Amino acid sequence: MNPFEYAPALESTSIVTIKDRYGLFINGKFVAPKSGKYFPTINPSTEKKLSEIALASTEDVDLAVKAARVAYVKVWSKMPAAERGKYLFRIARILQERSREFAVLETLDNGKPIRESRDTDIPLAAAHFFYHAGWADKLQYSGNGSGPKPYGVVGQIIPWNFPMLMLAWKIAPALATGNTVVLKPAETTSLTALLFAEICQQAGLPNGVINIITGEGATGAALVNHPGIDKVAFTGSTEVGKLIATSIAGSKKAATLELGGKAANIIYDDAAIDEAVEGIVNGIFFNQGHVCCAGSRLLVQESIQDEVLTKLKERMALIRLGNPLDKNTDIGAINSAAQLAKIKELSAAGDAEGAERWSPACNIPADGYWFPPTIFTGVSQTHRIAREEIFGPVLSILTFRTPQEAVEKANNTPYGLSAGIWTEKGSKILWTASKLRAGVIWANTFNKFDPASPFGGYKESGWGREGGKHGLSAYLKASN
Amino acid sequence: MIIDGTESSLRAYLKTLPPVDEVGAHARAAMLATRSIKTTSKSWAIDMAISMVDLTTLEGADTPGKIGTLCAKAVRPDAMDATVPSVGAVCVYNDMVKIARTKLDAIGGTSIPVAAVATAFPSGRASFAVKAQDTKDAIDAGAAEIDMVIDRGAFLSGRYGEVFEEISQIREICGDKAHLKVILETGELVTLDNVRKASYLAMLAGADFIKTSTGKISPAATSPVVLVMLEAVRDYYSLTKTRIGVKPAGGIRNTKDAIKQLVLVNEVAGPKWLTPKLFRIGASALLNDLLLQRMKMRDGFYAGPSYVTLD
Numbered sequence: 001m002n003p004f005e006y007a008p009a010l011e012s013t014s015i016v017t018i019k020d021r022y023g024l025f026i027n028g029k030f031v032a033p034k035s036g037k038y039f040p041t042i043n044p045s046t047e048k049k050l051s052e053i054a055l056a057s058t059e060d061v062d063l064a065v066k067a068a069r070v071a072y073v074k075v076w077s078k079m080p081a082a083e084r085g086k087y088l089f090r091i092a093r094i095l096q097e098r099s100r101e102f103a104v105l106e107t108l109d110n111g112k113p114i115r116e117s118r119d120t121d122i123p124l125a126a127a128h129f130f131y132h133a134g135w136a137d138k139l140q141y142s143g144n145g146s147g148p149k150p151y152g153v154v155g156q157i158i159p160w161n162f163p164m165l166m167l168a169w170k171i172a173p174a175l176a177t178g179n180t181v182v183l184k185p186a187e188t189t190s191l192t193a194l195l196f197a198e199i200c201q202q203a204g205l206p207n208g209v210i211n212i213i214t215g216e217g218a219t220g221a222a223l224v225n226h227p228g229i230d231k232v233a234f235t236g237s238t239e240v241g242k243l244i245a246t247s248i249a250g251s252k253k254a255a256t257l258e259l260g261g262k263a264a265n266i267i268y269d270d271a272a273i274d275e276a277v278e279g280i281v282n283g284i285f286f287n288q289g290h291v292c293c294a295g296s297r298l299l300v301q302e303s304i305q306d307e308v309l310t311k312l313k314e315r316m317a318l319i320r321l322g323n324p325l326d327k328n329t330d331i332g333a334i335n336s337a338a339q340l341a342k343i344k345e346l347s348a349a350g351d352a353e354g355a356e357r358w359s360p361a362c363n364i365p366a367d368g369y370w371f372p373p374t375i376f377t378g379v380s381q382t383h384r385i386a387r388e389e390i391f392g393p394v395l396s397i398l399t400f401r402t403p404q405e406a407v408e409k410a411n412n413t414p415y416g417l418s419a420g421i422w423t424e425k426g427s428k429i430l431w432t433a434s435k436l437r438a439g440v441i442w443a444n445t446f447n448k449f450d451p452a453s454p455f456g457g458y459k460e461s462g463w464g465r466e467g468g469k470h471g472l473s474a475y476l477k478a479s480n
Numbered sequence: 481m482i483i484d485g486t487e488s489s490l491r492a493y494l495k496t497l498p499p500v501d502e503v504g505a506h507a508r509a510a511m512l513a514t515r516s517i518k519t520t521s522k523s524w525a526i527d528m529a530i531s532m533v534d535l536t537t538l539e540g541a542d543t544p545g546k547i548g549t550l551c552a553k554a555v556r557p558d559a560m561d562a563t564v565p566s567v568g569a570v571c572v573y574n575d576m577v578k579i580a581r582t583k584l585d586a587i588g589g590t591s592i593p594v595a596a597v598a599t600a601f602p603s604g605r606a607s608f609a610v611k612a613q614d615t616k617d618a619i620d621a622g623a624a625e626i627d628m629v630i631d632r633g634a635f636l637s638g639r640y641g642e643v644f645e646e647i648s649q650i651r652e653i654c655g656d657k658a659h660l661k662v663i664l665e666t667g668e669l670v671t672l673d674n675v676r677k678a679s680y681l682a683m684l685a686g687a688d689f690i691k692t693s694t695g696k697i698s699p700a701a702t703s704p705v706v707l708v709m710l711e712a713v714r715d716y717y718s719l720t721k722t723r724i725g726v727k728p729a730g731g732i733r734n735t736k737d738a739i740k741q742l743v744l745v746n747e748v749a750g751p752k753w754l755t756p757k758l759f760r761i762g763a764s765a766l767l768n769d770l771l772l773q774r775m776k777m778r779d780g781f782y783a784g785p786s787y788v789t790l791d
Contacts (some may be wrong), residue, residue, distance in 0.1 A: 444504065
């Protein structure tokens with residue numbers, strides 16, 4: 001028994017007011033859905049209902065797209081770029097001022113630890129708005145010609161793993177480049193997007209520039225297929241990404257797709273071991289492993305695998321799983337019953353295929369969706385857990401003997417979103433990075449994000465980039 | 481045996497130590513600093529921190545009178561509340577040891593050890609004969625703990641054998657009469673790789689404790705430095721089954737800082753190190769803030785500085 005067991009340190013929820021029911025945010029107002037239908041959203045750490053959310057039908061989607069078109073034609077495309085930038089700065093500042101409210105709501109709706117929503121999600125979301133605000137009146141210097149033009153109306157669909165941050169990644173560049181938006185948040189995590197709609201009102205953003213429609217897969221499909229959409233931006237699973245690519249094929253719609261990943265985190269024998277172990281933990285257990293760029297395949301050099309494994313297990317024993325509102329919680333709740341079932345199914349496949357499962361002792365709360373931090377050793381390339389994206393706190397550990405083998409194994413995947421390299425030798429970092437086929441490569445760190453840095457994948461991990469100048473270009477038609 | 485005592489074996493061993501990534505170590509320390517310690521765990525941590533304080537005065541202006549009041553405070557930190565534990569030790573210069581020991585014994589503080597800084601503290605710039613005599617004097621005067629400084633000049637110029645030899649000889653002088661704390665003066669070693677190397681060097685040479693700083697150089701006990709030293713004692717334990725203590729000193733001025741140190745201990749070296757036998761905090765001003773926070777936990781409101789004694 002540790003005498004220094006940390007007492008509960010709960011973040012107060014009094015700062016957040018959750019309404020009983022939310023409508024759709026169309027043309028600057030919350031309106032009831034034409035469908036007349038609502039569905040519940042729950043707190044995944046308690047399974048208790050938080051609120052009811054409108055289910056947007058095809059008719060609702062049509063209204064939202066029309067509102068966005070009118071706003072684009074009449075207001076947003078005519079506004080001087082510097083004025084557009086002012087709205088983005090205003091949104092960024094309000095987001096910072098109300099950051100605790102957003103952090104608490106994100107944690108309630110998503111299940112992620114308050115430490116992460118408070119220290120990562122919301123500050124980064126605000127940073128994205130600040131970064132893109134600065135671009136609004138400087139687009140002619142973005143490398144897209146002297147007069148780049150927006151597409152018009154963009155349809156955006158975002159996932160449930162970083163609801164507010166993904167909203168910022170989508171909306172900030174779209175607005176900065178002069179597009180108007182219809183955005184659909186994930187059905188399990190719509191609340192921060194709806195609170196963001198209030199920020200749009202507070203910032204005095206012209207009606208129809210941002211429209212937020214809630215709903216399930218069918219709503220998303222209606223948005224993607226709507227003829228009034230000029231560009232689609234999607235973050236989510238490779239499976240849905242392929243459906244979107246198929247359905248827009250032959251149309252004039254542009255698209256960026258940010259899809260799955262199965263990132264290799266390569267630990268060379270000359271790495272700073274203690275920090276590499278931190279990087280492994282951060283790579284796969286950050287946000288319950290609900291991270292498309294998670295370091296879910298650990299490739300450790302055989303000569304140090306025992307040392308790394310011992311230290312990793314010691315470190316994992318310190319991970320604190322529990323109430324996401326507790327400021328000391330490291331791993332929160334799995335976002336949904338469906339996702340938990342998927343993690344369990346793939347982990348069971350790992351057992352069945354002969355990999356060895358290990359988790360530290362941890363108290364799993366009675367209610368809610370939980371999965372302990374887990375590692376599998378003795379994994380080979382042919383195992384499902386080495387190939388398929390688990391999207392949970394489950395790490396597959398493989399070994400390699402030479403740098404060449406590390407690179408071959410790392411690249412032997414249909415994905416190519418991110419990778420990590422751990423070594424103190426600079427030349428080895430450069431050599432490895434030049435061989436890896438992944439959109440984002442971290443050296444001696446992992447899961448670091450910055451609005452100025454482009455993010456995106458090779459192969460089945462997606463099309464295009466988000467963030468930085470590259471991400472800006474994805475919302476612009478280049479000119480001479 | 482990890483090394484056979486020769487300089488070449490020491491040098492070879494130090495080369496096998498994994499490097500420290502500065503950015504990663506800083507990030508880990510910063511993450512642990514976000515731990516929120518409340519209510520019952522805060523009360524426990526405050527009392528634990530008080531019992532870990534090496535109450536220190538290392539001034540040219542120290543007098544018997546000043547040492548006397550420091551000793552009284554060490555035994556009974558809060559005049560109004562007997563439930564407050566005594567501190568871990570009193571830490572003074574060589575010539576004040578006898579005065580401190582006599583005073584402590586006279587006022588019921590027999591169980592509180594006197595620690596003496598030695599070996600030409602704080603710079604360590606003297607002949608070995610002087611350093612040895614300094615140590616002997618302190619032990620003869622009743623010091624139960626010796627806080628020696630390493631020769632940073634020798635370390636930085638790569639003469640590890642010399643540093644090792646000096647620590648070993650001081651260790652021998654201490655024998656079973658005094659615990660040996662080895663001050664690395666991390667502010668002068670600068671890099672975390674050096675901190676790790678110096679920590680192992682000191683442990684291999686026989687240190688009972690490794691200590692960050694003299695308190696005379698800034699920066700002193702920064703969180704990343706303490707983190708790396710705690711990793712060193714943790715890993716040294718898994719090699720040798722011997723637990724070496726850690727003492728951050730300098731710059732830990734308030735309760736929040738002290739609790740952050742305890743969180744580092746808890747989550748890096750492990751809860752076994754949460755005892756004054758294995759973790760001390762070298763400080764002077766810290767004690768009063770701990771007392772004020774303790775009163776706040778008890779009474780529900782903050783008392784002013786008039787409600788704690790000066791020294």
